[in-house]
Amino acid sequence: MSQSVLQTLNAHLQAAFKALDLPAELGLVVVSGKPDMAPFQCNGALAAAKIAKKSPRDIAQAVVEKLEGNPDFQAISIGGPGFINLAPSDALITKRSNDLAVSPLTGARPADELQKIVVDFGGPNVAKPMHVGHLRSSVIGDCLQRLLRFRGHGVVSDIHLGDWGLQMGHLITELQDEQPDLVYFDENITSGYPKESPVTIDDLSRLYPVASAKAKEDAERMERSRTATSELQAGRAGYRALLDHFISVSIAALKKDFGALGVHFDLWKGEAAVDPLIGPMVEKFKKDGFTEESDGALIIRVAEESDKKELPPLILISRAGAALYATTDLATIQDRRDNLHPDVILYVVDFGQSSHFEQVYRAAGKTGLFPREGLEHIKFGTVNGKDGKRFRTRAGGVMRLSDLLSQAKEAAANRLSEAGLAKDMDEEERAEIARMIGLAAIKFSDLQNVRTTNYIFDLERFTSFEGKTGPYLLYASVRIKSILRKAKKLGVKAGLIKPLKATEKNLVLTLDSFNRALAHAEAKRMPHILCEHVYNVAQSFSKFYADCHVLGDDVPADVQASRLALCELTLRQLTLALDI
RNA sequence: GGUUCCGUAGCUCAACUGGAUAGAGCACCUGCCUUCUAAGCAGGGGGUUGUAGGUUCAAGUCCUACCGGAAUCGCCA
Structure with a gap:
């Protein structure tokens, strides 16, 4: 090459x-x-x-x-x-273009140094429904895992389900208030629970906000949730059985949502999975002298000299004796270290949790659990509404992921029929195409701008099909495919590429920057760099398309063959890149 | 109040880490479909990069101070 x-x-x-x-x-x-x-x-x-x-x-x-x-x-x-x-020189461009044409990955090469990387993203809570905030983590995380794999790294993705901690206490106690007669609440029964779940996913998403709201105003109610959480973590059988139901009901619903998004996870582990590791880990920290008691809680100090303002200590075990978010995160790091042996762990989580991760990473480094440099917080901005205010789940009008997808699909279907496209297909095919276009629109509009703050959620932009959008990229592919079909019918074959006009050379140079864009996107963990490249390819092609007729009667045979080869190359790169 | 992040066209965002006249897409004008899908192409208007200083051949980018916004600030996740 x-x-x-x-x-x-x-x-x-x-x-x-x-x-x-x-x-x-x-x-x-x-x-x-x-x-x-x-x-x-x-x-x-x-x-x-x-x-x-x-x-x-x-x-x-x-x-x-x-x-x-x-x-x-x-x-x-x-x-x-x-x-x-x-x-x-033209000779250099010509030579390179033909090298790209025979390259299976259109010029892309593996990274110089291959690593084992864990990507932790999605992170939906068992208790709360998926909304646009989860969309962002999912789409960015999924893009990163595909990109890293494409670059040759060993990647393991983990959804890291939020299935531990106080929210479970909320769910358990609220369910107890609603259905006190369930066997799970009888302390005298410790086995033989029904296989059938007592709750549906809708029950879960209803119970949590109710409990959370009550607990906020009522200290006693909060205490019950805390106690239930501790009892759950201490291994109370009925609660564990309930938890298992909660988790399996949630996973079933989530698989549907993520499947519709085309997002894949290697592992469906949650916080509860590392529960057995917590005890020994905490004991070791104690023995090694990293912990201290403070106000009845067990903490690890993580402040550093260079801090302008002292970072609060990480709380390992709460006064009530419960493991917290940071504790399970540490245990999860240990679990991954021992079972997956990663060089790097990426956390695709919103920017609001920066200080939490800073605490966890420092603690991991300080205790020798995992090198601080191998832990990266891939942060993104909080999801805001059009007014710039935070898009709150509570504020009513929660945009569910599935609603967003179906709206995009509907918009795509309307566009298709308006423009009279795909009319030679049957209904089922058209619906499938509309779904793909809608999904592309959503993913691209989310990925193209990775700023770390002020992320504004705008449905119109998410489902728009003009200009710098997912559908524009698909449209470029469709045009190429159409040319290739016609060429096949006419018996024209691709040949040596000889870029003549400026638009042709420009297209070659754009295609030639693929590997650079990939490497850059990886180094910065920024999907939008790749989006920018793909958009440039589509745009360069559109200019070429308008400027250079491929299969015209007045176009010499060798030029036809050259341009056709260029079309094939472009399509291959677009397809590769869109798959990432 | 402390800490962190951010402020770029009317709107949503870029700018390859310090390089020339700050670029795209919406929206708004003007052209282009009997020719491979107009979801497109060609062109136009639109800016004191929040403000004021500083560093140097060169600053949207680096340093300082203000102004404005967001997140966060020991037992939620």
């Missing part, structure tokens, strides 16, 4: 800098900020000026002279204070 055009030019520039006794790194070639002047540029002459004590333009001039006559360049010029503008 050859190098990308950028890498090739980069090698030449670095060699030229080195030959001038300047640091090779300064020869770094980047995509030009002024694409109308040249596709690439090198800014090293400006930085070199200080070291060499010469004017940037003189250095640029010397570099240009070194590169003169190199067949890989079509044009080299100096702009402004000392920018070196670089245009690759």
Whole structure:
């Protein structure tokens, strides 16, 4: 596999800098900020000026002279204070385009250093229904796990169900108030519970808010939930049996939701699964002297010298004797360390929990449980409404995931019939296409902007089909497929690629940056970088499509073959990238 | 009040980590379908990057102080 055009030019520039006794790194070639002047540029002459004590333009001039006559360049010029503008030769572009055409992954390569990575995302609670906030974690997490796998890493994804802690106490006690006669509440019975669940998923989502609201106003009610939580964690049989029902009912419902989203998890573990590890882990922390007592609770101090404000200690065991969120997270790290042996664990969780993870990561590092550097919080912004205020679950009008999906699907179906598309298909096929388009719209609009704050949820944008959207990308694929179909009918075969017009060369260079986008997206754990690339591909193709007729009567046979090959290549890369 | 994150076109967001005249998409104008799907293409208007300083050849990006917003601040997850 050859190098990308950028890498090739980069090698030449670095060699030229080195030959001038300047640091090779300064020869770094980047995509030009002024694409109308040249596709690439090198800014090293400006930085070199200080070291060499010469004017940037003189250095640029010397570099240009070194590169003169190199067949890989079509044009080299100096702009402004000392920018070196670089245009690759047609021969280089042509060669690279044909290399890409025969590359199974259209130029993508595995990461240099392969790692074992655990991706923890989704994190839905047993007690609460899925809403748009979970959508974000799921879509980003799923994209990251696909990206990392594509790059060759060993990836294990875990949903990390919220099935432990106070919320379970809430559910148990509220259920007891509603149906006090259930056998689970009889302390004299410790086995032989019914297989059938006493509750449905709807019951669960109804019980929790009720209990939570009551407990907030009534200290006594809260105490009952706390006690139930402790008893559950201490192993009370009836409560454990209830918990198992809660979990299995939830998982069944969640599998449906995540299935509809096309999101996959390797592990469906929850917090409850690491319960047996907690006791020994806490004992070890105690023995090793990492813990101390404070106000009746067992804590680990995680403050560091450099903190401007002391970070509160991590609470391992509450006054009531219950394990908390941080405790199960630590135990989960231990579980993963011992069973999965990861180099890195990624937590795709909203930004509001930053300090919690900071506490857990520090504690893990301090106690020798897991290296601090291997734990990464992949944070994203809280979900806000159009008014910029937080999109609250309580505030009524909860947007359920399934509702969102069906709305997107409906919008897609309307668009299809309006535009008279897919009319030669039967109803079932059309519905399937509408579903895919709606899903693409949702995923892309969520992924394309990864800012860490101020995430605004806008249904209209999520289901829009014009401009920079998922459907636009699909549309590009559809157009290519249509050309390929026609070519097959006409008996035209793909051949050697020879980019002639600017739109063709541009498309090749865009396709050529695939690997760079993948590597960059991985390094930053930012899916939107990949989205940006795919959008660029679709846009470059659309321009090419409008500018270059592929199968016209007036197009020579070799040009037809070349453009057809370019179409095939583009489709392959689009398909690969959309699958991530 | 403390800490952390953020402030870019009317709206939603980029800007490859310090590079040239800050880019896309909506929305708004002007063209383009008897030719491979117009979910598209070509073009236009729209900006003192919250404010004020500082660092240097160069600042949306780095440092300081204000203004405005969000999250969080020991027994919820």
